Structures are given as C-alpha cells and as structure tokens.
Amino acid sequence: MTMTYSLIRARAPLRLGFGGGGTDVSPYCDEYGGVILNAAIAKFAHVTMARRDDGRLRLEATDIGQSWEGEATPQLEIDGKLSLLKGVYNRMVRDFNGGQPLSLTITTHADAPAGSGLGTSSSVVVALTEAFRFWLNAPLGSYELAHLAYEIERVDLGLAGGRQDQYSAAFGGINFMEFYENDRVLINPLRVPEKIVQELEACLVTYFTGASRESANIIMEQSSRMTTKDSKSLDALHQLKQDAYEMKGALLRGEIEEMAVILGHSWEQKKRTAASVATADINRIYEAAVNAGAIGGKVSGAGGGGFMMFLIDPTRREHLMSVLRAQGGHASTCSICHHGVSSWRIR
Numbered sequence: 001m002t003m004t005y006s007l008i009r010a011r012a013p014l015r016l017g018f019g020g021g022g023t024d025v026s027p028y029c030d031e032y033g034g035v036i037l038n039a040a041i042a043k044f045a046h047v048t049m050a051r052r053d054d055g056r057l058r059l060e061a062t063d064i065g066q067s068w069e070g071e072a073t074p075q076l077e078i079d080g081k082l083s084l085l086k087g088v089y090n091r092m093v094r095d096f097n098g099g100q101p102l103s104l105t106i107t108t109h110a111d112a113p114a115g116s117g118l119g120t121s122s123s124v125v126v127a128l129t130e131a132f133r134f135w136l137n138a139p140l141g142s143y144e145l146a147h148l149a150y151e152i153e154r155v156d157l158g159l160a161g162g163r164q165d166q167y168s169a170a171f172g173g174i175n176f177m178e179f180y181e182n183d184r185v186l187i188n189p190l191r192v193p194e195k196i197v198q199e200l201e202a203c204l205v206t207y208f209t210g211a212s213r214e215s216a217n218i219i220m221e222q223s224s225r226m227t228t229k230d231s232k233s234l235d236a237l238h239q240l241k242q243d244a245y246e247m248k249g250a251l252l253r254g255e256i257e258e259m260a261v262i263l264g265h266s267w268e269q270k271k272r273t274a275a276s277v278a279t280a281d282i283n284r285i286y287e288a289a290v291n292a293g294a295i296g297g298k299v300s301g302a303g304g305g306g307f308m309m310f311l312i313d314p315t316r317r318e319h320l321m322s323v324l325r326a327q328g329g330h331a332s333t334c335s336i337c338h339h340g341v342s343s344w345r346i347r
Helices: 028-032 083-096 120-136 142-156 164-171 194-203 215-227 231-253 256-270 280-291 314-325
Strands: 007-019 034-051 056-061 066-071 104-110 174-180 184-189 204-208 296-299 307-311 330-332 342-345
Touching: 007 120, 007 164, 007 231, 007 256, 007 307, 028 034, 028 174, 028 231, 034 120, 034 164, 034 231, 056 083, 083 104, 083 120, 083 142, 104 120, 120 142, 120 164, 120 342, 142 164, 142 184, 164 174, 164 184, 174 231, 194 204, 194 231, 194 256, 194 314, 204 314, 231 256, 256 296, 256 307, 280 296, 280 307, 280 314, 314 330
Parallel strands: 056 104
Antiparallel strands: 007 034, 007 342, 034 104, 034 174, 056 066, 174 184, 204 307, 204 330, 296 307
C-alpha cells in the first residue's frame, strides 16, 4: 500500500573497487567463490519521486538528457531508452503494488557518468529501488534491496556485470564481500579505524580519463574465457582473489603503502582477464602516474576507460594530480562514504 507522500528523494553512493574485481562475475564466483574489497565514496546517484494526479508517468535522467512521458501503465516497454528507470518501475509495481500503475514524475542524475567504473548504473538502480521501497513501504532490508537491484539489472534487463556494485551502494562504507553459487552473498563491513581511513583518503587520487566505456563487453569476454577455462584468465582471477585478502589485511593494519603495492600487482593481473581491459591511453597515463611517484594504482571497474585510482605519499599528491591533469583528464581527491543508500520525505 502506498503512503501519503507527494515528494521524496533517495541517493546511493558510488564506489571504488580496490581488490578482487572480476571474481564477483559468473561463472567464476559460482565455481570458486569471489571476494571483493571496495569502498563507497562521496559521489552519489540521486532520485526524486513526485506524485502526479493526471494518471501519467514521466521519467527523466537529467544527466544524460533523456526523458519519456506517457500513460501510467502496470508495465513499460523496455526499448533501450531509460531502461534502468523502466526496469525498476516494472519490478516494483509488479511485486509491491499489486500490479497497479503509479502516476509519478521520477527524475534521476548521478555525480559520475555511466561507464565510469564507479558502479554508477547500479547505484542508480539501488537509489530507484530504495525510492520505491520508501514510497510503497516495501519490506526490504539492505541484503534484500541489493539482491533485488541485482536481479532487475542483470536478470530483468539482461545487463552483463558483477555483483559488488549493488551491495556497495546499499551498505556503504568499506566492505569485504564474498560471493558464492546460488546468489549467496556475505557482506563483511570492515571496522577500519578512522585514522587509517583518513590516511587512505590522504593517499588517494582519482583520475577520470574522460572516456566512459561499455563494461558489459569486457565482462562478457571475461565470462567467455572462464567458460572455456582459459588458463591465463583463470590464473589471473585466482591471483586477484588472493590479492584482495592481502589488501584487506594491509588496510586493517594501516599499511597503505603495502596496500598500494598490492593494488599495482592486481592491475597487472586484471589486464590478463580480458584483452580490452587496458588501452594504450590507460597504459600511458599509468606510466606517467608511476613516474610522478604513484606507488600503485588501477582502473576502477571492468577497465577500458573511466576512472583510475592511485595511491601515493600525501606529500607528493599535488604533484601527481598536476601530472595527471596534463594528460587531459580530471584528477581529484576522494572521500569515503560511511553510509549506504538512504531516502527521505520532502512533503
């Protein structure tokens, strides 16, 4: 049953993937178990949901300049335009509103573009799912909401990808995640002392290459290599998994320099999982960062473009950022977000 709201908002954090990226993708995680070390960051996917009284539905993604308006029906056609918004609407109306349409204006935007490697699309889906959960008073905890968002994106919409993004957006903070067959997931929030979090933030630089990419293609190549038991790719994924464990230990001990070294090692392994993970531009930027003092780094997400991250001695961070800006992209600092998805009523 819907509540008597006329305007609500929701937001979900984006994330940086430090360790284990790719091991949360089937069929690897189903057969071997995947692990991920990631952190939610202070960049968000935003949703505003407003009641209408005219029996119509309007969907708008202001950051990509797309909109759709029509009669509010129980199910919307998935035609490639605003698929994330339509997919969440369809599932929430079906499962939590008795199949009855909702007359709403739903507006979304994100602080980073889709394809940036920060889990933007999944954070949009999580924020949308949370907005509907709030609006419909649906009985969903963090695990259930994240799993539902995963099903909408990966099953209902058929978008290839891993499992970490939805859970990071739902839970927030720094997490060590475990993924197993039959969609079994265990989220371990890491109790990292605040002084270590502050040191991590002081050492961290993110760099947007200016080139977003279609992660699904990279993930499909990785999955195909797994299916055929490509030994090079499989060995790399095993090493990425081991690196995630070692990186978690280094982080909890406050050994950020050791964490950075493992980060760089993981990047070398990640490049072995699919041919399109690293481009000539990415390799050039990475080399420039290392020459400027970066201890280690990697591309966040599947690879191919988007955001890169580096760890460096804080006294050399400004120099690194200057060198990176000279490469033509946008370099910035980054803060950890300790809270997951949230929603609130305006009126």
